Amino acid sequence: MYDRILVPTDGSDVSAAAEQAAIAFARAHGSEVVVLAVGQPQPPIASAEAAMAIDPGLDDAVLLAAAREHARKVANAAEAAGVKCTSLAVLDYSPADAILATADSHACDLIFMGSHGRRGLSRLLAGSVTQKVLADAHVPVMVMRPRASGRK
Numbered sequence: 001m002y003d004r005i006l007v008p009t010d011g012s013d014v015s016a017a018a019e020q021a022a023i024a025f026a027r028a029h030g031s032e033v034v035v036l037a038v039g040q041p042q043p044p045i046a047s048a049e050a051a052m053a054i055d056p057g058l059d060d061a062v063l064l065a066a067a068r069e070h071a072r073k074v075a076n077a078a079e080a081a082g083v084k085c086t087s088l089a090v091l092d093y094s095p096a097d098a099i100l101a102t103a104d105s106h107a108c109d110l111i112f113m114g115s116h117g118r119r120g121l122s123r124l125l126a127g128s129v130t131q132k133v134l135a136d137a138h139v140p141v142m143v144m145r146p147r148a149s150g151r152k
Helices: 013-029 048-053 062-080 095-105 118-128 128-138
Strands: 005-010 032-039 085-091 110-116 139-144
Touching: 005 062, 013 032, 013 062, 013 110, 013 139, 032 062, 032 095, 062 085, 062 118, 062 139, 085 095, 095 110, 095 118, 095 128, 128 139
Parallel strands: 005 032, 005 110, 032 085, 110 139
Antiparallel strands: none
């Protein structure tokens, strides 16, 4: 049914739940997994005040190394479950664009991702990576949302 499943991750709890579900789904369907960790680089600094607010420890090399480490950890979990896995890490100002480009370049036929489930003003202000992927993907997208408090 699905040969290659892209599993984008940002290291959040929501992504962790989607990673586990995607690995189980891939195993059940005999699919390969491509894990993509996207780090968002710091934007160019326009003022001295803004420069003081940015953590100097979060330079691009550190962000990319952390993304690589997380992608490898997810790949190890997939391989331990018997699922063939490729791990990738990139830096991109637009995680959604990186996800879409990776789905195309790696011939993925499904994207399996988590969503923080933002609504209203927070979604409008923060934007939604998942919404952009849903709108622009050329392949099906399976989205896992966090469970509501008190639901089983």
